[in-house]
Amino acid sequence: MSLIAFLGAVEVGLIFGLVALGVFLSFRVLQFPDLTVDGSFPMGAAVAAVLIVGGMNPYLATCAAALGGGVAGLVTAWLNVRLKILHLLASILVMIALYSVNLRIMGRPNVALLGEETVFKPLEDLAIPSYVALPIVLLVMVIIAKLILDRFLNSEIGLAMRATGTNPRMARANGINTGYMILGGMALSNAFVAVAGALFAQSQGAADVTLGVGVIVVGLAAVIGGEALVTPKTIFRATVACIVGSILYRVAVALALNADFIGLKAQDLNLVTAVLVVLAMVLPGARNPLKSVFTGGGDK
Amino acid sequence: MKAIRFGFAAFAFAVPLAIAAPALTTTAAAAEKHVAITQIVEHPALDAARKGVKDALAEAGFIEGKNLKWTYENAQGNGATAAQIAKKFVGESPDVIVAIATPSAQTVAASTKSIPLVFSAVTDPVGAKLVNNWAKPGGNVTGISDMSPIPAHLKLIKDVAPGTKRLGVVSNPGEANSVSLVNMVKNEAPKLGMTVTVAVATKSGDVLAAARSLVGKVDAIYIPTDNTVISAFEAVVKVGMDAKIPVFAGDTDSVPRGAVAALGFNYYDVGRETGQMVAKILNGAKPGDISVSLVKKLELAVNLKSATAMGVTISQALIDKAKNVVK
Numbered sequence: 001m002s003l004i005a006f007l008g009a010v011e012v013g014l015i016f017g018l019v020a021l022g023v024f025l026s027f028r029v030l031q032f033p034d035l036t037v038d039g040s041f042p043m044g045a046a047v048a049a050v051l052i053v054g055g056m057n058p059y060l061a062t063c064a065a066a067l068g069g070g071v072a073g074l075v076t077a078w079l080n081v082r083l084k085i086l087h088l089l090a091s092i093l094v095m096i097a098l099y100s101v102n103l104r105i106m107g108r109p110n111v112a113l114l115g116e117e118t119v120f121k122p123l124e125d126l127a128i129p130s131y132v133a134l135p136i137v138l139l140v141m142v143i144i145a146k147l148i149l150d151r152f153l154n155s156e157i158g159l160a161m162r163a164t165g166t167n168p169r170m171a172r173a174n175g176i177n178t179g180y181m182i183l184g185g186m187a188l189s190n191a192f193v194a195v196a197g198a199l200f201a202q203s204q205g206a207a208d209v210t211l212g213v214g215v216i217v218v219g220l221a222a223v224i225g226g227e228a229l230v231t232p233k234t235i236f237r238a239t240v241a242c243i244v245g246s247i248l249y250r251v252a253v254a255l256a257l258n259a260d261f262i263g264l265k266a267q268d269l270n271l272v273t274a275v276l277v278v279l280a281m282v283l284p285g286a287r288n289p290l291k292s293v294f295t296g297g298g299d300k
Numbered sequence: 301m302k303a304i305r306f307g308f309a310a311f312a313f314a315v316p317l318a319i320a321a322p323a324l325t326t327t328a329a330a331a332e333k334h335v336a337i338t339q340i341v342e343h344p345a346l347d348a349a350r351k352g353v354k355d356a357l358a359e360a361g362f363i364e365g366k367n368l369k370w371t372y373e374n375a376q377g378n379g380a381t382a383a384q385i386a387k388k389f390v391g392e393s394p395d396v397i398v399a400i401a402t403p404s405a406q407t408v409a410a411s412t413k414s415i416p417l418v419f420s421a422v423t424d425p426v427g428a429k430l431v432n433n434w435a436k437p438g439g440n441v442t443g444i445s446d447m448s449p450i451p452a453h454l455k456l457i458k459d460v461a462p463g464t465k466r467l468g469v470v471s472n473p474g475e476a477n478s479v480s481l482v483n484m485v486k487n488e489a490p491k492l493g494m495t496v497t498v499a500v501a502t503k504s505g506d507v508l509a510a511a512r513s514l515v516g517k518v519d520a521i522y523i524p525t526d527n528t529v530i531s532a533f534e535a536v537v538k539v540g541m542d543a544k545i546p547v548f549a550g551d552t553d554s555v556p557r558g559a560v561a562a563l564g565f566n567y568y569d570v571g572r573e574t575g576q577m578v579a580k581i582l583n584g585a586k587p588g589d590i591s592v593s594l595v596k597k598l599e600l601a602v603n604l605k606s607a608t609a610m611g612v613t614i615s616q617a618l619i620d621k622a623k624n625v626v627k
Contacts, residue, residue, distance in 0.1 A: 001388075008387025008411070012380050099502070103473055110402055110476040112429035114409050131387070131411075204383045205410030206428070208403050209474050211379040218380070253381060257373055257388050270376065 001258045004131050009254035011131075013247035014138040015200050016218055020226065020242035021149055022192035023219035028238070029153065030165040030185045035091040035216050036076045037193045039098025040069040042212040044194025046102045049111040049207035058119045062198045069194020070187040072098060077186035081179040095212075102209050109209045111201075118202035134203060141199075145192065146239045152188075153235045161185050193219075222246035333362055333582050334369040334394035338385045338408065340401040341377040343527055345553060345567040349400055349421050352571020353578065360579035369394070379403060386411040396578050399443075402428050402476055409441055416587040419443030420574035421567065423477040425592055438588040444574045445594055446477075448525055448550045448564060450484040452598070454492050456563045461520050461546050461612050467494045468518030468545075470510045470536060471526045472502055478526035481550070485522065507532035511539040518545060523559070525550040533557050537606065544611035555601035556626050560610055561618070565595040573597075599623040 019037060026034035044065035051061035072094060079090035103109065123133040152158045163171040164181040171178050193215070201207040226245020232238035256272040337353065339346055354370065362368040371394065375382035386407040389397050396416045399405035405419035409430055417440055419430055425445055431437035434445075457464055467489055471478045482498060489496045497517050499510035507529055514521060523529050523536055530551070537558030540547035549559035552566045573595060581587055601624040607614050619625055 002391025004391030005384070005388040006391075008384055008391070011387075012383055016380065099474070108476060108479055109474050110406075110428065112406060112427070114406060114429040116429075131390070200380070200383075203410070204379070204407045206403065206406040208379060208476075210377065210403070213378055250380075250384065254384055254388065257381075257385060 001254055005254050005258070006251070007131050007135050009250040010247055011135045011138060011203065012200075013250035014135060014142045014243070015196050015203065016222060016250065017142045017243040017246040018145060018192050018196035018199070019215060019219040020222035020246040021145060021239060022189040022196070023216070024223050024238065024242045025149070025185055025189040025192070027220065027223065028165070029162055030182060030189075032077075032080075032165070032182065032186065033088050033091070034073075034076060034186065034189065035088070036072055036094045036098070036186075036190055037216050037219060038212040038214070039095040039102070040072040040190040040193045041197040041200075041215040042102050042207065042209055043072055043098055043105070044069050044197030045201035045207035045211050046105040046111070046197075046209070047194070048198035049113050049201050050106055052113060052116050052118060052202070053111060058117055058121070058202065062119060062195060062202075065194045065198035066191040069197070070191040072194070073186035073188070073190030074183055076190075077183040081182050099209065099212075106207065106209070111207045112205065113201060113207065114205040119199070120203055138199070138203075142243055145195075146243060149192075150235050150239055157181075157184070218246075218249060222249050225249060332367055332369050334371070334392070335362070335396050335398060335578060335582075336371040336389040336392060336394040337373075337398040337400065338382065338389060338404045339372070339374045339399075340382055340404045341527070342374055343531070345525070345527075345530065345551060346400050346421060348553070348567040349571035349574065352568040352573075353398055353420065353575040354571075355568075356572040356575025357579055357582075360576065360582075362579060362582060375404065379407075383407045383411075390415060396581050398574065398578060405430055405441075405443070412440065414440055416581050417441045417443075418574055418578050418581065418587065421446045421570055423447045424480055427480070428476075431592055434592040436589065437592055440587050442577065442587040442590045442592055444570055444577065445592060446525065446565075446567070446570050447594055448481055448484075449594075449598065450481065451488050451491075452563050453522065453548070453550060454485070454488050454494070456561060456600075457520050457522060457546075457548050458492055458494075459618065460548075460561050460607075460614055464494055464519040466497065466518045466520075468497045468499060468514035468521045470499045470501055470507060470514070470521065470523055470529050472528035473500055474502055475526055475528060478524055478528075481524035481526070485524065501529055501532075504528055504532040508535035508539070511536045515539065515543040515545065521545055521547045523547065523549045523554065530554060533559070541606070541609045546607070546610040546612045552599060552601040552624065555603045555606075555624065558606050559603060560606045560612060561600065561602045561614065561622075563598060563600050565597055565599065569597045570595050602626070 026032045047068040048061045048065040051064055052058050076091045076094040079085045080087045123130050126133050160176045161181045164178045168178050222245035223242055226241030230237055230241035230244055232241050364370040373385040382404050390412045397408050399408045399419045400421050402422050405422055408417050423446055425431050430441050471482050486496050499513050501507040501510040533554050536547055546560045549562040551564050552562045555562050600622045602614050602622045603626040
C-alpha cells in the first residue's frame, strides 16, 4: 500500500468518523436504529454542493448541510415520537423519501465541485501536498466535533438524553421529556452525518445521489469495530472508539484493494468487510455490555 | 479476553504497516508502462468498454505482462470506495489512469492534477467539470464521451415504425447520463412529430411495472443508455411483445436481448477509442492537447424476431445496411 493510498484511507475514514459519531448517538445513546443516514449523507453532499456552485461561502454551505441533515433527523424522530411509527420503519421511510428530495435539491443526479471554492481549497496552495494536508485538517475538525459531542453528552441535556436511551421509563419518572430528547438527539445525529456528506463531496469533487449506498453499514461497522478495540467505558473513550473504528474500516478497505497477494480482488470487498465486522463483534467476547443489542443474545 | 482483544488490535494496526513499508521502497521497472483502470460498478456495457481499452492497447503494442502493467479496480457502486481506489492509483503514479463512468472520473480528477486521466463512457464531461471544453481540454484530463446521437435514434424509430406519434421512454431519474438523454429526447421528438411520455424506474425491479404503465399510451418505446433500465431490459422486451409495441434501444448490445433496432455504438468500441487515446498518451502526447470526442463508429443492428413479435416490419434496405441482423 502506498503512502497516498494509506493517507487517502485515513482521510475518508476521518470523514466517516463523523458518520460514526452520528450513528453512535442514535444507535448507542438513544438506542434508536436509524437508517436515515443513508439519505442524510447524500443530502449533506447535495445541499453543500448546490450552495457552493451557487456562489455561497463553503463554510456557510457546510453549516446549511448540517441544518438539512438535522431536519431529516427531526422528521424521522417525529414520525416515531408523534405518529408512533416503529423507529426502524420511520427511518426507512425518511431514507427513501430523501432520495427524491436529494434529486430535487440538486436538480440532476450529479453536481460537480471540481475547481470550485471548497473548505479544502486553501490547502492546495500550501507547501505540503494536499494528500498530507487534508487528513491533518480533517483530524482537527473531527477531534473538535468529538470534543463538542463529549461535552454535550456530559451536560444536563446530554445526561437526560443518555437516560432516555438507557431506561426511558425511569427517565420519564424523573421528569425528562423523552420525546424531546429523541427529537433533539436524532436531529444532532443526522446533522453530523450531513456534515460528513458535505465534506466528502467537497474533498472528492462531486455530490452524487448514489453516495448514500451503505453509509449506515459503514457507520455501524465503525462503531462496533471501534468498541472492540477501545473499550467504551466512558463517553470520551466511546467517541474515540468511533473515530478509530472508522479509520480502521477504511484501512481495511484499502487493504482489500491491495490484497492481490492473498488472491483477494476488489469484488470481494463486501465479504471482507462483513468478516471484519463479525470478527470485531465476536473477539471481545461477553465483556461488551452492549453486545446483546446487536447479536440479539439474551444474556442480560 | 483482554489478550485476544489486544491481539486483534495489534493485528489490525500491524498488517497495513507491514504492507505499506515494503511497498514504499519498491520502484517499478523502467521500460514497462503502467495503466490503471477504475470502474464505478460491474455492468456489461462498462465491462465491454474496459475490454475495448485493453484490446486497443494491445493493438498499439502495449501488451499486458510484456511491456504493460494493467491494474483494475471496481468500486461496486460505492462512492467512498471509488475515492479510495483513486487514492490508491495516484499513490502508484501510473503512466495513465483510465476512469470508466462519471463518478469514478470525478474522484480521480479530484485526487490528481498531474497524472494523465482518460475518462470513458462519460456523457457530459463539461457538466461533470472534468474538462472546460471539448476541443482543447488543457490540464491532465481528456477522454471519450458516450453521448448518444439522439436525433439519429429518433429518425430510426420513424424509419422502422412510421406511424409512431407517441413515444414512451423508461428511465431512472437518479442517473446523470440518463437524465440528459431524456431531456434531449424531449427536445428532439417534437421535430419529428412525436410526443414523449416518460415512465420512471428507480431500480431494476421497477422496470417491468414502469414499462407496463406505458401500454396503451404509446406507439413505440425507446430505452436510452440507462444502466438501471438496461440491466432489466428483458422486462421491457416482454411488455413490448405482449402489447405489440416496438422497443428501440440506445445501444446495439440490447438488440440481441430483444430490441427491434438500435443505431449506435457498442461500449466495446467506446473502450477501443479510449484505448487508442491512452496509447497516444503512452507514446508521449499530452492529454490536454487531445480533444474530447464522441464515439465515431456508428452501426445499425436489427432483430427480425423481435420485429415480428412486436408487430413491425423492417425494410430490406435497412436490413442491408445493418451490421448485425438477429434472426
